[in-house]
Amino acid sequence: MFHQVTIIGLGLIGSSLARAAKSYGLSSRVVAYDVDPSVRARVAELGIADAVANELENAVTDADLTIICVPVGATSDVARQMKDHLKPGAIVSDVGSVKGMVCDALSQILRPDVHIVPAHPVAGTEYSGPDSGFATLFQDRWCIITPPDGTSPDAIEKVRAFWCGCGANVESMSAHHHDLVLAITSHVPHLIAYNIVGTAADLEEVTQSEVIKFSAGGFRDFTRIAASDPTMWRDIFLNNKDAVLEMLGRFNEDLAALQRMIRWGDGQGLYDLFTRTRAIRRSIIAQGQETSAPDFGRVRKED
Amino acid sequence: MFHQVTIIGLGLIGSSLARAAKSYGLSSRVVAYDVDPSVRARVAELGIADAVANELENAVTDADLTIICVPVGATSDVARQMKDHLKPGAIVSDVGSVKGMVCDALSQILRPDVHIVPAHPVAGTEYSGPDSGFATLFQDRWCIITPPDGTSPDAIEKVRAFWCGCGANVESMSAHHHDLVLAITSHVPHLIAYNIVGTAADLEEVTQSEVIKFSAGGFRDFTRIAASDPTMWRDIFLNNKDAVLEMLGRFNEDLAALQRMIRWGDGQGLYDLFTRTRAIRRSIIAQGQETSAPDFGRVRKED
Numbered sequence: 001m002f003h004q005v006t007i008i009g010l011g012l013i014g015s016s017l018a019r020a021a022k023s024y025g026l027s028s029r030v031v032a033y034d035v036d037p038s039v040r041a042r043v044a045e046l047g048i049a050d051a052v053a054n055e056l057e058n059a060v061t062d063a064d065l066t067i068i069c070v071p072v073g074a075t076s077d078v079a080r081q082m083k084d085h086l087k088p089g090a091i092v093s094d095v096g097s098v099k100g101m102v103c104d105a106l107s108q109i110l111r112p113d114v115h116i117v118p119a120h121p122v123a124g125t126e127y128s129g130p131d132s133g134f135a136t137l138f139q140d141r142w143c144i145i146t147p148p149d150g151t152s153p154d155a156i157e158k159v160r161a162f163w164c165g166c167g168a169n170v171e172s173m174s175a176h177h178h179d180l181v182l183a184i185t186s187h188v189p190h191l192i193a194y195n196i197v198g199t200a201a202d203l204e205e206v207t208q209s210e211v212i213k214f215s216a217g218g219f220r221d222f223t224r225i226a227a228s229d230p231t232m233w234r235d236i237f238l239n240n241k242d243a244v245l246e247m248l249g250r251f252n253e254d255l256a257a258l259q260r261m262i263r264w265g266d267g268q269g270l271y272d273l274f275t276r277t278r279a280i281r282r283s284i285i286a287q288g289q290e291t292s293a294p295d296f297g298r299v300r301k302e303d
Numbered sequence: 304m305f306h307q308v309t310i311i312g313l314g315l316i317g318s319s320l321a322r323a324a325k326s327y328g329l330s331s332r333v334v335a336y337d338v339d340p341s342v343r344a345r346v347a348e349l350g351i352a353d354a355v356a357n358e359l360e361n362a363v364t365d366a367d368l369t370i371i372c373v374p375v376g377a378t379s380d381v382a383r384q385m386k387d388h389l390k391p392g393a394i395v396s397d398v399g400s401v402k403g404m405v406c407d408a409l410s411q412i413l414r415p416d417v418h419i420v421p422a423h424p425v426a427g428t429e430y431s432g433p434d435s436g437f438a439t440l441f442q443d444r445w446c447i448i449t450p451p452d453g454t455s456p457d458a459i460e461k462v463r464a465f466w467c468g469c470g471a472n473v474e475s476m477s478a479h480h481h482d483l484v485l486a487i488t489s490h491v492p493h494l495i496a497y498n499i500v501g502t503a504a505d506l507e508e509v510t511q512s513e514v515i516k517f518s519a520g521g522f523r524d525f526t527r528i529a530a531s532d533p534t535m536w537r538d539i540f541l542n543n544k545d546a547v548l549e550m551l552g553r554f555n556e557d558l559a560a561l562q563r564m565i566r567w568g569d570g571q572g573l574y575d576l577f578t579r580t581r582a583i584r585r586s587i588i589a590q591g592q593e594t595s596a597p598d599f600g601r602v603r604k605e606d
Contacts, residue, residue: 073570122519123519132597142516142517142519171516177508181513184502184506185518191558191561195558195561196487196554197583198576198579198580199550199557202553203487203553205480206488208586211488212583213445214447215587217400217492219492220587221527223584224524224593225524226581227580230578233577234577237564238570244565245566254498254501258494259551263548265544267537270533277497277526280515280529284526289523290518294429
């Protein structure tokens with residue numbers, strides 16, 4: 001499919017992509033670069049790329065497709081550094097969870113003879129680093145591409161084919177719409193998960209050891225989300241500010257209404273909402289975006 | 304351990320308890336009663352109890368231990384109905400997620416020659432009904448007991464031994480403190496999960512089909528919690544109002560601070576919170592209240 005794919009940043013997503021590209025034969029050669037020398041050493045040890053470059057410039061020189069897999073706040077720096085070393089006609093993509101700011105930055109920084117096809121695979125776990133990746137991470141997940149107007153259809157098709165090769169379904173939309181969709185399906189959920197874990201840690205009446213002991217009643221599910229990479233998530237909130245604040249405003253309005261129902265004992269109102277939310281879960285399971293195993297398929301003794 | 308244990312209400316928890324009592328030999332006889340005739344028929348079919356009673360009164364007559372496993376709003380009615388049929392010295396317990404209101408109601412309604420030892424196993428899944436239960440649900444989970452002052456130590460010891468027999472760890476605390484601990488570790492997490500799923504369902508700019516498609520970015524984890532039984536959760540919020548509103552107030556204050564950090568671009572503040580929350584997750588895993596498998600141990604193809 002490609003002669004050379006270069007991956008910049010070998011965290012959970014980057015290292016999973018390197019593994020997928022090799023496992024599914026999506027590129028004759030996979031080159032990896034990470035700014036952290038210890039990550040480069042580990043990637044070489046793991047053998048998940050054909051070559052590990054010590055400089056970003058060398059890594060991209062012969063790449064047909066370069067995929068930037070760094071926290072979105074670092075994307076511009078990476079783009080500036082690779083700019084003069086990309087070959088004409090090369091495709092540059094990324095995997096950032098924010099697309100508006102990233103698309104603008106890439107379009108402004110990169111040369112006009114390079115194709116820009118930003119992408120965002122909606123997949124992940126709470127773990128970080130090159131050891132946490134696996135080839136099947138993108139299987140049956142969605143990957144959203146947000147090519148700017150006027151992007152070469154051929155370049156778009158190549159990026160789409162690459163993600164399909166990783167097992168993902170690909171959907172195209174504007175960067176602006178992507179940022180709204182992800183604000184409600186990912187960014188605000190992470191924000192409130194981080195928030196409640198912080199609130200629980202600060203209580204005086206309830207000890208932290210009690211919070212930990214009795215976490216199986218719901219809290220522990222939030223802690224998984226709140227264990228995600230802090231740098232990555234800081235950058236997401238700083239770079240998708242408008243959409244996050246908009247969705248958070250709606251969340252707050254709805255929560256105020258719910259709070260009022262509890263205060264005034266409106267059992268019917270609570271019941272109606274709690275019934276309505278079940279249907280959405282059923283659709284998510286029906287569409288293969290979730291396992292229906294109880295308790296997330298957590299493994300139980302003796303079952 | 305007991306001659307007869309009677310279980311009132313055969314949902315997820317009640318049917319798991321019946322299975323555990325039989326599997327682990329905790330009672331010579333397990334009698335089941337459910338107000339819903341179709342549940343009674345299903346329990347008889349499943350064979351998870353020695354007998355299924357058609358009247359609550361008959362079910363409790365010979366019981367050494369009766370465990371009420373109904374939504375907390377129905378506890379008082381059940382207690383009133385069984386009151387005159389319990390034998391002297393019988394123990395009555397429950398599994399409700401709220402303890403203050405339940406303890407008060409049971410103490411007021413039941414006779415003084417009956418021992419009251421309220422309990423709450425902190426365990427569950429998003430499924431309901433007699434088919435969803437399993438014997439190992441309580442394994443390595445915590446069960447909190449909240450016996451009123453002056454309860455017979457012998458009765459307390461018997462209930463503790465029963466739960467230990469189910470594989471649970473038992474901790475004793477006041478009903479008031481229980482309700483505060485659970486408000487932050489379970490009730491508020493459920494409330495905000497229900498809330499965000501409701502918010503997402505009401506958007507105009509983002510379609511429901513998009514919310515479902517791209518739910519793997521965090522949202523789907525909230526939908527599991529928001530798929531829990533509506534009646535049970537309505538009753539929890541109505542019966543633990545004060546503690547829930549208190550904890551929700553703190554959650555809201557913290558969220559306002561976080562919202563402000565995003566608006567003003569305070570990356571350091573965000574990073575600090577996001578780092579602090581990781582430690583709590585590590586402790587939960589270290590204490591065996593969660594699996595460390597990535598993505599909750601969701602099963603992946605080809606792994």
